[in-house]
Amino acid sequence: MLxxxxxxxxxxxxxxxxxxxxxxxxxxxxxxxxxxxATVRIPGSKSLTNRELVLSALAASPSLLRAPLHSxxxxxxxxxxxxxxxxxxxxxxxxxxxxxxxxxxxxxLGSTSIDCGLAGTVMRFVPPVxxxxxxxxxxxxxxxxxxxxMSAIITGLRGLGVDITDEGRGKLPFTIHGxxxxxxxRVNIDASLSSQFVSGLALAAARFDEGAHIVHTGERLPSIPxxxxxxxxxxxxxxxxxxxxxxxWKVLPGEIAGATRDIEPDLSNAAPFLAAALVTGGTxxxxxxxxxxxxxxxxxxxxxxxxxxxxxxxxxxxxxxxTGTITGADLDLSEAGELAPTMVGLxxxxxxxxxxxxxxxxxxxxxxxLxxxxxEVNRLGGRVTELADGLRIEPSELHGGVWLSYQxxxxxxxxxxxxxxxxxxxxxxxxxxxxxxxxxxxxxxxMVTGASRS
Ligand SMILES: O=C(O)C1=C[C@@H](OP(=O)(O)O)[C@@H](O)[C@H](O)C1
Ligand SMILES: C=C(OP(=O)(O)O)C(=O)O
Numbered sequence: 001m002l003x004x005x006x007x008x009x010x011x012x013x014x015x016x017x018x019x020x021x022x023x024x025x026x027x028x029x030x031x032x033x034x035x036x037x038a039t040v041r042i043p044g045s046k047s048l049t050n051r052e053l054v055l056s057a058l059a060a061s062p063s064l065l066r067a068p069l070h071s072x073x074x075x076x077x078x079x080x081x082x083x084x085x086x087x088x089x090x091x092x093x094x095x096x097x098x099x100x101x102x103x104x105x106x107x108x109l110g111s112t113s114i115d116c117g118l119a120g121t122v123m124r125f126v127p128p129v130x131x132x133x134x135x136x137x138x139x140x141x142x143x144x145x146x147x148x149x150m151s152a153i154i155t156g157l158r159g160l161g162v163d164i165t166d167e168g169r170g171k172l173p174f175t176i177h178g179x180x181x182x183x184x185x186r187v188n189i190d191a192s193l194s195s196q197f198v199s200g201l202a203l204a205a206a207r208f209d210e211g212a213h214i215v216h217t218g219e220r221l222p223s224i225p226x227x228x229x230x231x232x233x234x235x236x237x238x239x240x241x242x243x244x245x246x247x248x249w250k251v252l253p254g255e256i257a258g259a260t261r262d263i264e265p266d267l268s269n270a271a272p273f274l275a276a277a278l279v280t281g282g283t284x285x286x287x288x289x290x291x292x293x294x295x296x297x298x299x300x301x302x303x304x305x306x307x308x309x310x311x312x313x314x315x316x317x318x319x320x321x322x323t324g325t326i327t328g329a330d331l332d333l334s335e336a337g338e339l340a341p342t343m344v345g346l347x348x349x350x351x352x353x354x355x356x357x358x359x360x361x362x363x364x365x366x367x368x369x370l371x372x373x374x375x376e377v378n379r380l381g382g383r384v385t386e387l388a389d390g391l392r393i394e395p396s397e398l399h400g401g402v403w404l405s406y407q408x409x410x411x412x413x414x415x416x417x418x419x420x421x422x423x424x425x426x427x428x429x430x431x432x433x434x435x436x437x438x439x440x441x442x443x444x445x446x447m448v449t450g451a452s453r454s
Contacts, residue, residue, distance in 0.1 A: 026402055026426035027441060029419025030448040035282030035324070036420075038447040039317075040273045042286055043097040044069035044263035045295055046436045047226060050077045050121040051233045052261050054129060054203050056103035057086035059237065061258030063103045064091070068263045070098040072435045073119040080126045083112040084133050097439070105258075110135030110178045118142045118366055118407060118435065124196035127153050127176055128204035131162040134180035140173035144407050147171065149364050152189040152197035159187040160201075160212060184208025184253065192218030193364050198249060199230040205251035206239045216247040222361040224335055229294035236261075264290045267297025269437050271342040272413040273447060274300055274320040278309050279349055279420045281324025284447065289318040296336045303339065306331060307346045326350040328395070334358030341369060341410035345417040347393035348377045348384070360389035366435070367406035376403050376415065380422065400424020409435040416444055 049069040054077070056063035068074060078088050078101070085106035090099035110133040116123035123141060130137035140146075151170025158164055161183035166174035184205065191197040198214055198221075205212035221227075231241045231249065238257040242250040265288045277284040290298075301311050301318065306329035310321045328350040333340050337359045347354035362369040370391055374384040380401050383394040403415030403425055412430050419425035433440035445451070 024429040024431055026428050027430040029403075029416045029425045029427055030445060031419055031421070031423045032280055032448050034280075036276055036280045036447060037283050038273075038450070039285045039287060040270075040443055040447050041096070041288065042265040042267075042270045042273070042443075043071070043437065043439065045266040046071065046073050046121065047229060047295065048233070048263050049074045050119075050125060051199070051203060051230060052263065053077045053081055053088075053101070053103065054125050055233060055237055055256055056258065057081040057084070057105055058129065058132075058204060058207055059103075059105050059256045059258040062105070063258045064260040065101045065103065066260065066262045067093060067097070068101050069266065069436065071438055072117055073121060076115060076117045076119050076122045077126070080114045080116075080122055081129070083114060084126075084129055084137065085109050108133035108178070108180070110137040110176070113138045113140070116141035116145055116172065118145045120148065120194065120196050120365070123148065123150060123172060124153055124194065124200035125203055127157060128182075128200055130176040131157055131160075131178050131182045132180070132204060132207055133178040136175050136177050138173060138175040142407070144367065145172055149193040150174070152191055152193070153200055156187050156189040156197065156201050156214075157182075160184050160208060182208040184210035184212050186213040186215065188215045188217045190218035191216045192220045192222070193361050195221065195223035195226045198227050202227075202230050202234065202241070202249055202251050206234070206254050206256050208253060211251045211253040213244070213250045214248065220334070221247060222334055222337055222358075223296065225294060225296040225299075232294050264288070264293055264295060266436065267293065267295040267300065268338045270297055270318075271300055271339050272345070272417045273443070274304060274318070275342050275346050275417055276420055276447060277320040278304065278307055278322035278326050278346060279417060281322045283319060283321045285317050285319040287317050289313060289316055291316070296338060299336050300339065303331065303336070303343065307350065328352030328354040328393075330355045332358040337362045337365070338410070341373060341414040342417060344373045344377070344384075344391060344393060345414040348382050348398065348418055349421050350393070351395055353395065354393045355387075355390065356393070357387065357390035366408035367411065369408065369411070372404075372406045372408065372411055373414070376411070377418070380418070380425070398422045400426075402426050402428055405429040405432045407432050409433045409437065409440075413440060420448070
């Protein structure tokens with residue numbers, strides 16, 4: 001099994017950016033003097049990598065994952081599945097950002113402890129796998145992971161016949177008492193706080209005796225494209241998923257096939273880079289943009305023009321060009337909450353007001369993103385007001401200062417985005433980008449200095 005360097009407490013991906021006490025130093029966000037012209041290659045998708053890892057561990061035969069994401073979240077997933085019985089070996093890769101992974105499924109055994117870090121995909125996707133293992137598996141994570149909602153997974157698994165002990169808060173930590181099988185059947189859950197509850201149950205459900213008929217009972221369902229991604233990855237491995245009604249998914253019991261899968265670049269991680277074209281009035285291209293994808297980041301093609309961008313997709317290269325002026329936009333991001341921090345960064349630099357709604361659930365992401373974004377932009381002189389399910393951003397002259405990251409990779413990248421236009425912004429704990437993009441500062445600096453010019 002692979003050892004995760006990203007989950008070691010003393011891991012420092014940037015060498016010199018910790019002080020002598022081991023505290024993260026501030027990273028001065030670069031402010032270019034000219035419009036950018038850059039081509040940026042982006043590593044693999046977190047959402048696809050972690051789904052394919054889970055499905056590979058549950059499959060009937062080995063799988064090969066090509067160009068997977070190597071980051072804290074994917075390493076935590078590798079470790080978790082390794083502890084439960086899968087073997088994950090590195091094989092020489094062709095992707096350029098690290099080796100490929102060969103995943104050999106093994107007998108699922110508990111009697112282990114899983115560290116979820118702050119990864120929603122690990123804390124929501126692995127418990128149903130542990131339910132299939134023989135023996136108890138305890139789950140915990142970072143301190144800030146202990147406030148993220150988990151009750152729909154806990155009550156959902158209980159409804160499917162799984163014994164779980166927890167502290168009664170519907171949060172980490174908890175222990176799954178696996179017996180080697182899960183009865184399965186119909187289960188009602190409220191997934192209004194996270195689509196990952198549906199995805200987590202669905203990914204393992206084909207291995208349950210009766211499969212699972214998942215019924216979402218809440219009033220709203222965020223991030224629907226991520227559930228579509230789950231369904232598509234299941235179907236690609238031969239699993240039958242029926243849709244009896246709106247908000248219902250019926251995963252039939254059956255074999256999950258081993259497969260060779262090419263992981264697409266992470267289109268949501270492309271967001272701040274593409275937005276940089278708007279902020280500087282330049283042009284940024286991302287190669288390897290898939291023609292047909294379930295990644296919600298593909299919606300950037302429709303979203304960025306709202307702020308004044310010209311967007312083209314030709315021969316697998318997405319190119320965004322800005323005019324130097326960012327217009328305000330009114331957006332419903334209920335499907336694409338993951339893109340909200342970047343959109344708020346753009347809105348903070350726009351000439352007109354913006355209202356971004358449909359994202360109440362991002363209060364439960366890595367941090368309360370609505371509060372964190374409002375606080376940080378306002379500390380730089382911005383005018384951001386929190387709404388129940390979003391943010392109102394009004395134009396304002398911003399100034400430099402320290403931008404706090406709240407252990408949130410997308411907060412860190414949003415600070416860097418604003419720093420392209422506002423001199424003197426320093427990102428505290430930029431290392432937190434290792435959650436999904438350990439190369440962030442390297443790629444960002446290359447983009448700004450022209451080192452990634454095509
Ligand atoms: O299933 C996934 O891979 C994800 C689902 C979404 O979660 P929510 O539904 O909690 O927003 C998204 O925001 C997250 O980054 C990744
Ligand atoms: C919400 C996110 O992550 P997680 O998978 O931890 O929920 C995110 O990456 O924006």
